[in-house]
Structures are given as C-alpha cells and as structure tokens.
Amino acid sequence: MSPPSFAHKLAISTAFPRLTVGMREAINIGFLAPLSGQVESWGLPGLNGCRIWADWLNRNGGLMLGGHRYPIEIIPFDCRYDGKRALAGAHHLVGEHDVKLLLMLGGDTLTLARDYLNQRRILTSTLLPSDLSPDSPYLIAPSELHPVYNVTGVEWLARNRPELRRVALCTQEDALGLPSLASYRAAFAAAGIEIVKQIRYRADGVDAAAVVQPMLDAGPDILCWCTSRTPMVHAMTEYAHAQGFAGQILSCTLDQYERLVARTSVGFMEQTVFQFPDFDDPLLREKAFFFNQPHAFFEEYNRRFPGSWSAVSWEYAAILDIWHGAVEKSNSTAPGSVLAAMKQLGHVTHAFGPARWWGQDMFGIDNALIGDWPVVEIRGGKAQIVDFGSIPDWLEQHGDLLKREMMALGQLWDQRVSNSAGLLPDNDQAVS
DSSP states (O other), rough: OOOOHHHHHHHHHOOOOOTTTTSOOHHHHHHHHOSSSGGGGHHHHHEEEEEEEHHHHTTTTTTEEEEOOOOOOOEEEOOTTTTTHHHHHHHHHHHHHOOEEEEEEOOOTTTHHHHHHHHHHHOOEEEEEEGGGGTTTEEEOOOOOOOTTTHHHOOOOHHHHHTOEEEEEEEESSTHHHHHHHHHHHHHHHHEEEEEEEEETTTTTTOOHHHHHHHHHHSSSEHHHHOOOHHHHHHHHHHHHHHTOOOOESOOOTTTTTHHHHOOOOHHTTTHHHHSSOOOOOGGGGGOOOSSOHHHHHHHHHHSTTOOOOOTTTHHHHHHHHHHHHHHTTOOOOOHHHHHHHHHHHHHETTTEEEEEEHHHHHHHHEEEEEEEEEEEETEEEEEEEEEHHHHHHHHHHHHHHHHHHHHOOOOOTTOOOGGGGGGGGGEEEOO
C-alpha cells in the first residue's frame, strides 16, 4: 500500500504544527501551459488548483526534505499553446528558476521543448500519454489518461442506450485532437456503433456550421465533439441546438457547461455525456483519492476562482500530490530518485482510486497511471457521475483495436508524424 500523501494527512488532521517560520528557500515548481487563448481552460484553471494545493501545503509546514521543511512556489509561464513559446518557457523556468518539476499540458507545446528537457533530465508531466516515448524517460502522465479514458463514455452509452447506433464525430487536427479521434473510433467500433461522418478541422478553429451541418446531414443518433477545444465545443453545441438536433451529445470535456445550459436549455443539455465531474459529486465521497476531501477543494476553488472550474482544475494538483509523496519517500528532489520512488509505489492511488503504471505497448514506456475513470452526465442542468469505467478492463478486451486506430492516425510513439490531408482516411472530411 502506498504511503499517505500530504493531502491525506491533512484530511485526517487539521492541526498540523505551523512551521512556516524559519522555513528555508522555496522549492520551485514550473507551470508551463496555456494561460490565455483558445486552450486557456486547460491551463489557467490548473494553475489555480496548484495554488490551492501549494497554499494548503505551505500553511501546514511545507515539504519535508532532509529533516528540514521547505515551502513550495509555483512559477507560471504562459505558452498560449504555442510550441516556440513553450520552448522559451522551458528555458526560462529551468535556467532561471531551477524548477524541480515541470507541469505541462503537453501535445504541441511539448514537441519543440522535448530535447531540451531530455538533455537537462527535468522531471516533466503531461496530461497526454500520447506524448510518452522511451526517448523521454523523465516524462510522466500520472494524472490524466487522455484520450484513452474516452472509451468509458462510449462503453457506458452502448450499455445504457443501445438504441443509439449511428455517430458523427469531429476533431481539430492537433496533438490533442488526433489521439482523441483514434480513441473514439476504437470505442465506437468495439461498441458496434456505426460512424456515419468524420470531420477534421483546422486547429485554430473554423465556423461551427461548417463542421456541424455535414454531421447533421448524415443523420446521426450521436454527435461526438471528441476533444475539441472549449470555444468550439460551445459553438458547435449551440449550433446543434439552433438546428433542432434532438439526439445524444458526447464530448471529452464540457467546461463551463452551465453557460451552455443557459444559452440552450436544460432539456437540450439533458443526458449530455462527458468525462469530468464537479468535485462536489456525492460519488466522490466514496473514493479514497489524493485530496480525500474533494468537496472542500471544490468549495475553496470556486470561492477563490469563481466561474473558472474546468476539466483540469484538479489534475495538475493531483500530479503535485503524487510528486510530493515520492519526494518525501526518496528524501530527494532529484528526478531519477523521485521517479524511482513513484515506480516503487507500484499501485498508486490517483484521483479516482487505485491505478498502476502502464504504457509500454502503446507508448513504449510504462510512465502513465491507469485505473478507473468517471462517466459524467448532465441531469437537470447539473453534472453527475453515472459510472466509473475500468480503463484496464476495456484495454484487455480491445487494446489491439485502439493500437490500430492510433497507428492509422500516426499517433504511436514511433511514428510521431504530422498528419497531412493525404493521410485522411477515405471517410474523413477535412474542413478548413
């Protein structure tokens, strides 16, 4: 059994000695993610969550290392989901701030920075396991298993709404969208749901009508937005509402879903399925996971950063929690020692329960944590967990299918190729 994290200790004792007086120089954590622009909702809310985590830790004594306590400082850099800015940010955070852990969204922001981070042996986290490769041994994905967890939403729909037989799906052409498309294609194939339309559109966005109308024209029971960015998810959902779509909507994320409910209707958004819960969900109280007090985190987050809760508000903080446990176990912040301590924990408790290290077959290295993941549905205008799907169980049955779809879109670790229009399958439509 893994040792309790700081947050777990905090949950069972709110009377830690206040040892901030006399604490030594801070240990710096780099936060390199989009804090503005179209992908802001997958960066800035995560920084907010990290600030809460750091405040909790520092108020209760800081990080214990070598018999001394050290405060944690989160150093942010806004990469705006731009590769060149991300590279500059990596140089800034490593060279000027000597960060001991670099938190990243990943994807296209990691590509140019990868060699520099490898050379410096910087322990770096990504929310995209498709970034992993044996060439990047210090890159880990211990929090989010994007996009593999999306199979759980499809599997749940297939079990609970078997009348849904036809799907139209779309995604942007980037390192977030293409692996997601592969996962959804594999999941629909495993569930026996026919794909009647596939559309890939420019990553910088297009008019929602140009994407959604051809999908509607195909007569689907399900509209699937894959891992489209938040502005596109909102625009496409509102367009589908305006056109009178009465079927099922499925999306990886649904950030600020309350705004969609207000702009469409409670009835239209009813039964929309996605993958990220609010942390006041009653079912999370039954999960012994990293905060062990998700409701308290959710309340403090919304008090300090109202209206900004998103899919990633807790995810980077979850990585910090696992890192913190490994640092105290190894009594070191050295990347090799911390990573070894993480792996020695074996089965780790991640956000939604027990998880294990995985990824060798798909990504060439076991640097991703895999376990259960929630399926979330809008009911009466509020997100509600309806199931916890087992990713390991699905992969045991359908892993080869997922690997084939990843390969078809050039997303396996040993491919790493850009997907041009010439690589579009015959049933894909490109929208520019």
